[in-house]
Amino acid sequence: MNIYSMTNPAITAALGERLEEWRLTRNMTQQMLAAEIGITPKSYRQLVAGGGKLENYIAALRALHKLDLLENLLAPVPISPLQQLKMRGKERQRARPTLSKSQPGGMAPEEQGVDW
Template sequence: MTDDAIANEIGQRIEAIRLKRNIGQDIVAHEAGISRETYRKLTAGKGTLVNVIAVLRVLGELDRLASLIEDVRTSPVQLAKMQGKQRIRATVTRATPPVPEHGIRTPIGKPTLIGGPKPDKDDSW
């Protein structure tokens, strides 16, 4: 079915519920807080979701949307797949990385880039 056909079918079902309950269009529209013309458009498949919810609430059929309101549950198979990838705690590296022989590293572990190794200070005065 196309989107328009589905919307039209929903509108027809709302109208059928209203007729089954023997309630006038103007009463349903007034109770839902919409105009009668808006109600007619809704039953023709041209309404908004907010208006559909309001009309279903007036007709006492809001539970028809319950499956859309419920939380989407993850399947047990999907949960099992996710368990292997779920982190339990962060890893901590305990060993310091080795200093390469070709250069001196700064206190944060980066090699010096200009001038090579720095000479030792002369503190013999």
């Protein structure tokens, strides 16, 4: 199945078909699953047909113990290597002593022979 060649309604219909397969695997009737997720059987049939609310689909996945299928969608987006390189320039690379006016000649302590 090439998902990129499918239309949005075709994808939602395929998701509904998959929901039905999982329901049957769990040996649940449509009425049982609808009651468990708190929707009417008609609303469940809408989900299977590719309609309905995303929240109801997620509730159905939870009831069918398939919620882990959403894990990839909710994983943190990794920072690209280019972004990391850009951010790296903003990280501190070394410490520099500050020059104070109270030091003679405005020299850093190591330049004055002071051993800290």
